[in-house]
Amino acid sequence: MTTMQRIQHDGTGGSHEADESSPFAPQTPQEVESMLSAIGADSVEELFDVPEAVAFDGEFDIEAKSEFEVVTEIEDLLGRNADRTEFLGRGHYDHYVPSVVDYLSLRSEFLTSYTQYQPETSQGFLQALFEFQSMIVELTGLDVANCSMYDAATALGEAAALAARVRDTSGSRVLVPETIRSERRSVLENYADGAELTVETYPLVDGNTDFDALSDRIGEDVVMVYAESPTARGTIEERLSDVATLADEHEAAFCLGSDPVALALLEEPAAVGADIVIGDASVLGLSASHGMGLGLFAVKEGYLRQVPGRLVGTSETADGRRAYTLTLQTREQHIRKERATSNICTNQAWVALRTAIHVASLGATGLSSLAEECVTRAAETAARLDEIDGVSAPADDRHHFREFVARTERPAAEVASELADRGFLVHEVGEYEIQVCVTETNSGEVDDLVAAVEEVLA
Amino acid sequence: MTTMQRIQHDGTGGSHEADESSPFAPQTPQEVESMLSAIGADSVEELFDVPEAVAFDGEFDIEAKSEFEVVTEIEDLLGRNADRTEFLGRGHYDHYVPSVVDYLSLRSEFLTSYTQYQPETSQGFLQALFEFQSMIVELTGLDVANCSMYDAATALGEAAALAARVRDTSGSRVLVPETIRSERRSVLENYADGAELTVETYPLVDGNTDFDALSDRIGEDVVMVYAESPTARGTIEERLSDVATLADEHEAAFCLGSDPVALALLEEPAAVGADIVIGDASVLGLSASHGMGLGLFAVKEGYLRQVPGRLVGTSETADGRRAYTLTLQTREQHIRKERATSNICTNQAWVALRTAIHVASLGATGLSSLAEECVTRAAETAARLDEIDGVSAPADDRHHFREFVARTERPAAEVASELADRGFLVHEVGEYEIQVCVTETNSGEVDDLVAAVEEVLA
């Protein structure tokens, strides 16, 4: 250990000898000496109690770089991502995030604090999370929202585990729509595995639950029925109340998958009888981020003590002021270990903060408008594609939210690939089906997309 | 005024009716009504006491846009700037600014506060400015630095005005090097005009002051001699002490132009006898920003009461703690009006903050390395260009800092233009002279530049 060669500064972007020390460890060589002498050690090496047999004396061969070099390198690397206009959705959406969300959430107080185990010095973040929970409560109409899961898929997994826990009699099956993203289903299956549940699907007709088929498949061994609205195909479900009633009749929990923008407009989950709502809340708060999410998780009051994840509640200070604190921690792994409601510890708190700021920035009015535009834009874009020879849109005879499936006469794989060559990305979701998602961030390029589709289908 | 149509929220990026209200004015229609009623007015119009003859009832024809639309529009507009690698300098430089400078300076406490007229609630910014002043004092060796002028050119203008004020006998001339940027000279002349001074030049030989010629031109009517090191051609001046002595002999102030990076390495201004140092301090703190600057302004103690601009000093609080405050404000326009040392009010405080953070991030070691690299890079790049047939570099037989002039066999205008076609920008500074500036941000592309110059000269 060459402590005497520790060099602190290479912010110059230059290539001098920074490779013996971390720029983020502030000790000077003199301080190291004085600290060692206080400890009574001759070297830092001496402090490591690692048996020689397992000590590492090799190199990782990772070259230290200046900040400028790293930033430039990563800019160059990411520059290899093709320049494309994405009309992609299916669970990950690109809504415009106002600048104020960045500026406030990046304040170091929020960004670099930890879980609020000492509430007296964490009131700000706790209040923000409490407000996030409250917004989700308003949007879902349910009584309890936690302050984050990882994403919609893991939230669904946790929902199934919860449904199994809260049920009086044991059960073994979870029913999900056949249109569910296979990735989401796969995550659910991994959660279901430990809970000894199996996952089965029920069919949809024209983007809407095939209620008769669902009625056939349900039974007393079903612990949870899951439905989505909007579905992964962008359709708005029309029989949610019926599904809820059916689930209830079989003592199965009814879990609805949605997102905060859709919830601002569509039927209130509580009103249709949902017991649990899951979804990805980062559709507000994060723009396209390669699938990074924020699991929304809300339940009816009866499930409170079985909720996984963090909950913030109000309390009082010694001097009688309102205060916020993490609460009901006895549900959690750090207290209850293997009997916890979940293993979740690190969560998505900062994304929840961003989502809350985004919701606040929009306000009731702005969020409502945004949601309405999701209906309008999908309908208008579908109508325009439908005018093209060789395209029929939407493929499902339903109302849509943000996105829709279009049937193409040419194979979808070819259509998608040729659109990509022209700079536009759409989903290929069937042999002759593409899926198109429109938000405010790509709506300016719908004209170009339509023209490109015309060319490709011509 | 359609107060009832005030709409607060259009952060959605959507195009709904936001055009009747400012998104940054929070009053709801109901609040407007209640405020009007408190005032006892029927409408906001009533509150305007503007004679009809001069009232404006037209339109500006500026269309309101959503935040997303504005950001997109400006991105598109600025995208029209050609994608070029700049080897440009001559007073405006592109050093890499570490991220920490952005994150800290953009904290709203710094960014959105005002001049520190209430020091009790502005201690943080005051201390930062005090530290900025201190850094400039360390770099120049002079006793007093103010906490910003607009840029080097206006600082030079203020220096001349100061030189005229502090002189016992009246004078009428200011001497500047012939290599000074014409723009900087033009600003100086505008300041000189009001002070009834004229600006004259003295020649340089090979990038160094022609001392004999300067001796010829100086006289008792000269109030200030100005020299630069590095000069606008990138040369390091070698006779600063002689110039200082000469100026002193004629009771003229000696003003040196430099910048904080150069000052970290080159002769200390106080040691060579400078009375005033001016320059652009934003070479640390701002990257290329179309010439936006930060006027560095430091003087010897004797000039203190004649210094233009803001000064921060230490004082004490009622409870005996150290405190910072704007001081010697009786020099300033808001107190002394036409007898003030300058009209400056709004200054570049936030840039000074950024510069201070940048200096702190580099530390003594990092700043020193950066300065040394400015010598090395210029020398190495000049040597490489010198190897090319048809190029002779550096044109001046001096040591250089950051940049140098190269003589080309083909006309410089053609060379610069053909280099631009290849993606590289250099200065055309003479009929057969180009100027090239290298910092850490473009040094990675020196190879490509050399190759392009070879092609162009081939």
Place this chain on the structure above:
Amino acid sequence: TWERETESGEAVNEPLLSEKRTETVTHDDVDLPDELVRDELTLPEPAEPEVASHYTRLSQMTYSVEHGPYPLGSCTMKYNPKFIEDVAALEEGAIHPDRPDEDAQGTLAVLHGLQEYLAEIGGMATATLQPPAGAAGEFTGLLVARAYHRSNGEDDERREVIVPASAHGTNFASAAMCGYDVVELPSDEDGRVPVDALEEAVGDSTAALMLTNPNTLGLFERDIEEIAEIVHDAGGLLYYDGANLNALLGRARPGDMGFDIMHYNVHKTFASPHGGGGPGAGPIGVVEELTDFLPDPHVRETDDGSFEFYEPAESIGKVHGFHGNWLVLLKTYAYISRLGDGGLKDTSAMAVLNANYLAERIDLDIPYGPFHHEFVASAGDVDAAEFAKGMLDEGVHPPTTKWPEIVDEALMTEPTEALSKEQLDVLAAAFTAASEKTKEELAEAPTTTAAARIDQTTAARNPRLSWQDVGGDDE
């Protein structure tokens, strides 16, 4: 909020960077002759985590518009939208000022667009964007005036600039910097320019009259048409100080009132942040007749729709080494683009409404009116500066104090459009609370701020202006 305290419970100052850790470096290896190299350099040597902590701590001791009301009269401390910072951070805008025009078309397009926006808003022919601050705008405007008179062969004669007593100090100083003699015009009894006195003051020696409208009392100069006629008839020019333009956006334009030259304080009216004192920008607009005198370069559109810099025929030359405060100008362009006609008009409407509502809510004498976006209250028999310290303890920033002098113990108050009714009520309560304090209580204020009352007199008597002047930790 959190504050580090010592064991004895006393709050601790953030140490100076120089008190934390410094390093002295020498240059032993650089390839330069020794005599060109400084002996040594001593500067702080913090690691990045320490830099971050230091400035974060300093920020915590700094009040800003995001903390609450900041009603400094004539300063227009309004909310600074965040998206304009993102626009300023766009890499495409980070170019060198010496680029050839053809490689800088994006930047030129923004500059040209802003020239046009400002011209339209001010009722001027065009606007130069070069002046880096309001005072620099005044200086530039007067250079233009002087160039105009010089071109008429009248520069020797027209040596006077007339400035009302209530004008900003910069007006006086700018005139002096241009070599003009300043003629000060007292206010008439209703707080406005006395037309009679003006008529007497104006003459062959008049270069210009500088006027703020609404003036610093918030009053519209109702006789502006007559004033303009008087000045113009005497061959003088009329200069508009744009500090209070936030009151009139879309309601009245200086050009329509007869002004020949004006400056815009974009960091006031158009919400670019004040940054603790700057940077701002002080573009000046001029009428057609004066466009040839504008600083070099100006931007124009060419026949093919591209943009170019050009030197106006009789340009005064330069007032900034390059093109002014580009980042500020870019933010201004973004702000105006966002608001549009309706938003701009609403801005002044709400600014005026807020000022009138706040005035209604506070219990101090406000001798002049009807005012627009700001008003000047009197602290009565209390020292206005002391009154301000009392307000600090209410968690708000006080107004501008003791100025303009026409009002005794003036509290010059400008809430701006950005304060909500709730915040105005908080601010009004702070006025009330301060006025209920005794002299003794005020003398002890503030007690809730990062620092207790600071002795400014000693600071000036024995100036210590760098850490080299600061001995120990507790000198």
Place this chain on the structure above:
Amino acid sequence: TWERETESGEAVNEPLLSEKRTETVTHDDVDLPDELVRDELTLPEPAEPEVASHYTRLSQMTYSVEHGPYPLGSCTMKYNPKFIEDVAALEEGAIHPDRPDEDAQGTLAVLHGLQEYLAEIGGMATATLQPPAGAAGEFTGLLVARAYHRSNGEDDERREVIVPASAHGTNFASAAMCGYDVVELPSDEDGRVPVDALEEAVGDSTAALMLTNPNTLGLFERDIEEIAEIVHDAGGLLYYDGANLNALLGRARPGDMGFDIMHYNVHKTFASPHGGGGPGAGPIGVVEELTDFLPDPHVRETDDGSFEFYEPAESIGKVHGFHGNWLVLLKTYAYISRLGDGGLKDTSAMAVLNANYLAERIDLDIPYGPFHHEFVASAGDVDAAEFAKGMLDEGVHPPTTKWPEIVDEALMTEPTEALSKEQLDVLAAAFTAASEKTKEELAEAPTTTAAARIDQTTAARNPRLSWQDVGGDDE
């Protein structure tokens, strides 16, 4: 620092957004059948300036690593470099997860690079980046273990996961989520895994042993080779909990110690910010034999040097709906690239030095050692949680309290490499100050924080979890 106070001098809470201004909207014009549309929606309706003030105020009531020491044991609260945020903000990285591989080569290159970095640092064959948190990594790792045993036909038999008592609570919970029975192993008298007891516990039913090394007492499990042999001989797998990897960077690698599966807490070891509780990322590394079981998809380089996603042959499937916490992974890649070998090695050196120096400076009993990057002190006869409240008043964040249980009234302390000697001295002084307080004084602490002591019991007894449950302002 500034705090708004009422006229009576009492500090005021920041009101809930819902207490400021709300709006109730209905959807009258949308082109959907009424029965598909909700009746109404009530949400806050602040304007942007109010949003900014609100969250700025909330931030001021939140302690962070930039305020000072944050020595939470096992949490590695170190400085989070700012440049990694810039990297995460690069627009080129903001892509949709469903892009075809050929259009996402940049993102894939970063992911592949990070897979390799982590594999190298951990001594593993490769690493999956999909788990979005450390606990998710544990879950994933155990799913891999289970898939491995299943592929060997042993899943029915191997139903037990062995976890030392001092392990993180997540280990127990993750094992349970995978359907495993947890066998808890008490610590031996020197604070480490008792090899004898382990030998007894291990057998045909053992699926895996989960171990943290250095363990939560900061002690290196010296018998790790023997432990590995015991577990492997019994057919079990060895799982490494990476929470304490910051102690060993470049000094020892889990792979070299015999671990088969490990997770990395990149938000601890690799400085991506904790964000008030997340997001983090919990990549898991595995030895060659287990690579086929990794989650779908994994990234590999193709012959032509491009990168592609592929599904490992016996993949467990997915543990995240898409590809994990991309932005966190990107920051991690940037951080590791910045430090390189030397910086990583220095990180653990300084982390261990800091912990040892701090321990030397405080006057409490530290029963176990030699420790590495963290130590567990005992508050003695004082309740550790009370002790922590006393430290809050010294302006620092206290350590993790009352855990691990092997130490009475534990204060689990991890200063990390990012604290300077000066800050360590401040932190040590805070320990001293807290230990000198009486029980009564501690019971009244904290008094200098944004909020006084908060009653957590009542909060749980009568949970109010949304603003709908909060009556008035002063309920």
